[in-house]
Amino acid sequence: MKQPDRNAVNAENLAKKRPLIRSASHRLGSAMRLVAFAGVSTLLLSGCGNDADEHDQQVEADKAATSDPTLVKQGLYMARASDCAACHTTEGGENYAGGLAFETPVGEIFSTNITPDAEHGIGDYTLDDYTRALREGKTTDGHLYPAMPFPSFARLTDDDIEALYAWNMHEVAPDSTPNRASEIPFPLNMRWPMWLWEKSFSSLEPWQDDAEQSAEWNRGAYLVQGPGHCSSCHTERGLALQEKAQTQDEDGYLGGAMIDGWRAFNLTPDVKDGLGSWSEQDIVTYLSTGNLQGKAQAGGPMADVITHSTRHMSDDDLNAMAVYLTSLPALNGEGEAGDAVNDDDRDAENPTATRFNQGAPADDVLALRGQPLDTRSDDENRVGQLTDATAGDRLYLGHCAACHGANGGGTPNGDYPSLFHNSVTGSVYADNLAQVILNGVEREGNEHSVFMPAFERRLTDDELINLMDYLENRFGRDQQKTSLEAPNSRRQQLNDKLTDWHDE
Structure with a gap:
């Protein structure tokens, strides 16, 4: 499939038509609520222990080593697959300059500037710094809030992280927009307890193919679990607001959840409550257009996913995601992460009723x-x-x-x-x-x-x-x-x- 021009999604133009409470309904908005756990804080830990000159030399060496246009193009593709623009671009602001507001139970937090500006962005990051931020939620200044889906990005391969770094440093325009400080009162604004959350709930390793599965299944599983971070919205969260499941081997994975007043529906192949009545091509069509006639249309946070991410992905990758999703264990429930399907519990009066075949014309x-x-x-x-x-x-x-x-x-x-x-x-x-x-x-x-x-x-x-x-x-x-x-x-x-x- 021909890839759209990289400037097809213009954040500034899109922002002019966004709803008033756009930031509150953002698909990652509910993940920001994790800040309430364990008295999360702004106490910044010491980052890089290298001598400043050596660090600067390494930054320049890493940038030079990742300047190949093919690698940069791969990074652009992965940035779209990871939906970076949706969180790091504000209404009317510069691309990737941060500042998007997220409401939390304890105050407001703002996404960060990820342009290669050395003072306000990440222009002074080495490839190792960049890798730690993506996989572990650790920056050169300390710990990231888990609104940044680093538990999922831990799945990213070394090659894809290198490509993302190349795109970030060579394709994104530097912007000097300062980062906005979080508006969380002391002592809840201290971040040092995040190390405990990370240790307890961020356990995924970089992706390794499953030899018992097809290449297509492996590609789809990687995209869904890793860059796509689908579980951050579609999997129920526990008492510490961590995702209860991160892979198909864990109970409740992609069974649905609530996010900022929106219901992120069940993605498992249950016929009644999930995608069991969808073909693989249906899933591809929906992810590329946001419109599956007679079944579903994307709105709210999912419309952002279509706009900034999946519509830019190749048919092969979207089909791989569909192959993986249709292989999942079926769960019932429409967004409350139901249990394994028990047909005995179905509506006896209308056992074929699904979320997609209700109603009829009325004049x-x-x-x-x-x-x-x-x-x-x-x-x-x-x-x-x-x-x-x-x-x-x-x-x-x-x-x-x-x-x-x-x-x-x-x-x-x-x-x-x-x-x-x-x-x-x-x-x-x-x-x-x-x-x-x-x-x-x-x-x-x-x-x-x-x-x-x-x-x-x-x-x-x-x-x-x-x-x-x-x-x-x-x-x-x-x-x-x-x-x-x-x-x-x-x-x-x-x-x-x-x-x-x-x-x-």
Whole structure:
């Protein structure tokens, strides 16, 4: 597959259309919560013990040894496979200059400048320094927070780390943007206890092929476990907020998890709750475009993965990932990391029901044409509420039908997806439906861009719930009922913004 131009993803342009709370919903956002464990701190440990002159000489030697254009190109590919841009580029900022905010239970943390600027970036890193940072979470200044997925990057091979170093030092433009200090109060801002967390929970070794598996399986396992760091979102975390499993040999691996209010779904081949009804080509199509018609469309953190990472990968690599994912032990559950599948526990009334085949077309909103869509008075303006029995129907016709169709069928090419046979409306949980309505969707795929506006400033809480009820009852899972917890917990994060807007 022809690789897109390296400048195809322009962080500055994409940032202009990102949702207001983009950083909070970032796919690595929940990993930042690990800072609450063990009183994580900013006490910096001594890094390199070499004489400064010798260290500088080694930096220059390593840069010279990795200047080959072929190696740099390999590094660019691995940087995309590792999704570096998504965390290390801010809205409107320079590429890889850091500063992206992550909310944590104890304060705010910011991603770092990874450009080759010697003062504020990593321009003074040797190849060994770079390797330690990726595999062990140790920088020349001390310990990284485990929002940096070094437990997964421990899988990276020596060759790929060398290629990443070559790309980082020779392709990325130096930028002098200073790193922002974390906003975590003392003593929780001390980092020295991180060595205990690292020792306890970061146990993967550099990748070695499994001789009993095919070359394709091995390549896929490497990409999923290592650079792709899929388990950081799709595997449930333990009491210390560590991933409960990092390989297919451990219970709960890729069985699903919650991340910043989004449900990262089950990636195992369970037919009902996972990807068991997907072919290998389905997985390739989804990872390259973010759109699998009649099943799923990427939004939120997964849209970032498509935009910055998987759409740039070769078909061979995406197919290898699909081969590996379809080989995993099947687990039930839709994002709470379920147990091994027990068919006896299936819904006896509808044993073939999956997250992807729920709902049917419904055109009841057509009866509302010609009637007023809004029962609110002028003085209530945007903060009023629809109170009649057809509130959900009217909201759908007024806000959704123009794109998704009066019957919910969307468009043939899937740019505006069908709302039935859709993984979000077909889920037993309302989390992702609330997130999509509130935050919208922005995604770059191999074929074209996709955009859905955010409705966080257009809908009141009651309107949001009425609309979700309508969508679920008409197009989704019959037994699903919107839980007030899903939208309200999300609204809690938006209270200040909504209050400011309502007062305008």
